Amino acid sequence: MIKLDDIRRHAADRPHRSAVVDGEKRLSWAQFADVVDRVTAGLAAQLPPGRPARAAFLAGTGWELAVAMAACRTLGVSCTGLDPDQHPDALTHTLRELDPVVVLVAEEHRALLGSCSWPAGEEALRVLLDGGEATAPGESPFAELLAAQPLRQPPAPPEQESFTVVPRGAAPRVAVRPAGAEERELGDHIEEFGFDASDVQLTSAPLWEPLAQSVTRTLLAVGATVVLDRSGIPERLCTLLEDEGVTTAVIAPAVLTRLLAHPASAGRTPSGRLRCVLASGRDLGRWVVNTAWERLGPVLHLAYAPPETGLAAIMGPDESLVARMRSGRAALGSTLVVLDQEDRPVAAGTPGRVAVAGHRLMERYLDDEQPFVMVDTGRGLQRFFVTDDRGVLDGQGLLSLTGRSGGVTRPLRDGAVDAALFRLESDLLNLPCLRDTAVLRVDLPALGDALVVPFTAVAVGREITGHRALSEACARRVPSIPAHVIAVDCIPYSPTGRIRTAELLEAVVPIITLKLQLEQSEHQEISA
Amino acid sequence: MSDTYGHEPFDVDDFAYDDFAYDEHPYEADAGDQFDTVGARGLDDGFFALELDLLELPCIQESAIVCTELPEVGETVIAVYVPLSPELEIAGRRAVLAACERRLPRLFSHAVAQDGIPRSVEGAVREDLLLDRVLPQVARDLMSPAAMSD
DSSP, X not given: OOOHHHHHXXXXXXXXXXXXXXXXXXXXXXXXXXXXXXXXXXXHHHSOSSOOOEEEEEOOOXXXXXXXXHHHHHHTOEEEEOOTTSOHHHHHHHHHHHOOSEEEEOGGGHHHHHTOOOTTTXXXXXXXXXXXXXXXXXXXXXXXXXXXXXXXXXXXXXXOOEEEEEOOTTSOEEEEEOTTHHHHHHHHHHHHHOOOTTOEEEEESOTTSHHHHHHHHHHHHTTOEEEEOSSOOHHHHHHHHHHTTOOXXXXXXXXXHHHHHSHHHHTOOOOSSOOEEEEEOTTOOHHHHHHHHHHHOTTEEEEEOOTTTSSOEEXXXXXXXXXXXXXXXXXXXXXXXXXXXXXXXXXXXXXXXXXXEETXXXXXXXXXXXXXXXXXXSXXXXXXXXXXXXXXXXXXXXXXXXXXXXXXXXXXXXXXHHHHHHHHHHHXXXXXXXXXXXXXXXXXXXXXXXXXXXXXXXXXXXXXHHHHHHHHHHHHHOTTSOEEEEEOSOOOBOTTSOBOHHHHHHHHHHHHHHHHHHHHHHHHHHHO | OOSSTTTSOOOGGGTTTSSSOTTTOTTTTOHHHHHTTOTTTXXXXXXXXXXXXXXXXXXXXXXXXXXXXXXXXXXXXXXXXXXXXXXXXHHHHHHHHHHHHHHSTTSEEEEEEOSOOOBOTTSOBOHHHHHHHHHHHHHHHHTSHHHHTO
């Protein structure tokens, strides 16, 4: 995020213009400067003894996070985003590598953070966002930091290197970027996309995602308004696009797909204000590109941005209509090259390993590995990072990704459970006491990893026998996964015979949850 | 399964050389043409070419492919897609299966429609979660006439 000095400068220029909007919370630049000032003071007073080197955050997005990140930046503390959806082992691995002394944690991820341990973890300060209340030593609610007296003179800490987590299964790596890299990146983004103070930026992706964070930082640095969206709900995004007069946006690919698929965006006519939507292009398909053009206008920029390289390639809205998916041209400040097995550049049109150079490149991994190759592309030797991707660079500089170096990966499965599920389906087909049934495996906050088994009884009044037969079949075949059996009037099917899982779950999960709550309260009453 | 799969290691770097000599083909420099050479060369290149083909399909909303061992079936490519509408589910299925047939002709492929595909924030498919969701449907399909027509 940006420093207090920069925020104060914008506050002096445009004190009443919105700086950060998060739902009902709207901070003008003057208010943003004030809260960052206070939180910086509060954080400085509570930091553990000794020079704090690193902070991390386990939160999605929100105004409190933006303020706390700006406070860290002001104090010269690097603030690294952690993906809360990763496996707890992977999260622990990252925390051990980073060893942060401050962790900004959202209320919903407190339990997850509590399950992780790292060397500085015992003494680390945990800043509780989203109204969390302190229950243990070392915890400090955000409101407590906010109550501090503003600083008279902001500190002038030395520039620090920054970190980006690179997802790698159970053992993520941490890429180290040199001091000053963020400023250079800022300049490139402004030149590439023409961001300025009149922009209104919508960020509908968590701030731990490197692309979302760097673009949001750039927009704040130029004095634009940043609208943070936590929900990813299509109707809400459509409302924000209209009501806030959004001009630029970073949207997570899955959220963008949902937005374009939703009827709320179908009736929307491109307003002309929206001019740039950035999304990671690796997994977006033709339908998204075509529909984005139709519903949002010529705005969708598809980014290729490995964590180690930052924004390496970009595909503009016009060319993306005619180029293959997963294509792009080198972003400003990046050089792309395709290498053979001996790290030599190949001829145009020849596939090979994709390598990226430029001043946004990481310096090294945190474990000190420097996986670079020196390549002469005709402008002297340059340091290139060889990505995991394979691709083809044509004679006009268009890069198309064609595969991955590691080949096809197969997800690790519990073969016994999969086989048991197959047998369970076979068993259920032969049950004469059911008219129809469906087995759905879900992983929901209310139920955990569970089977939901709706069924239609063979006749009215035969629900109990059906329930008993199904429960026994599930317990026999898949005893390791709890099964929730429930009678329904009918099971909805698509034209190909697919069970409409979303529709079915929408109908049965609230009933199952309610039943579980009732059972729980009964148990509590009995034990009391 | 392709001719070479399981018999010799595949090197993506050379996939364009053998069957598609540079000098003889004026369109070699076009990246699009390179994908057309990969269908029968190996699981890896066929898999990635299939991934790209599915991304190019305008008749489905989104797609994902996962390679896994199915009980009693063996190695299978499960192609999951989100249809544009319920009416277009069958058309989407045909297109997905045609792409599978073209790119991985010797591997058993199964197409499954879903309401959505679980993805990470960056857009990558959460394969494990996806398989958890679709396996009961796949098991059901394999016992039904719809699957027999695959």
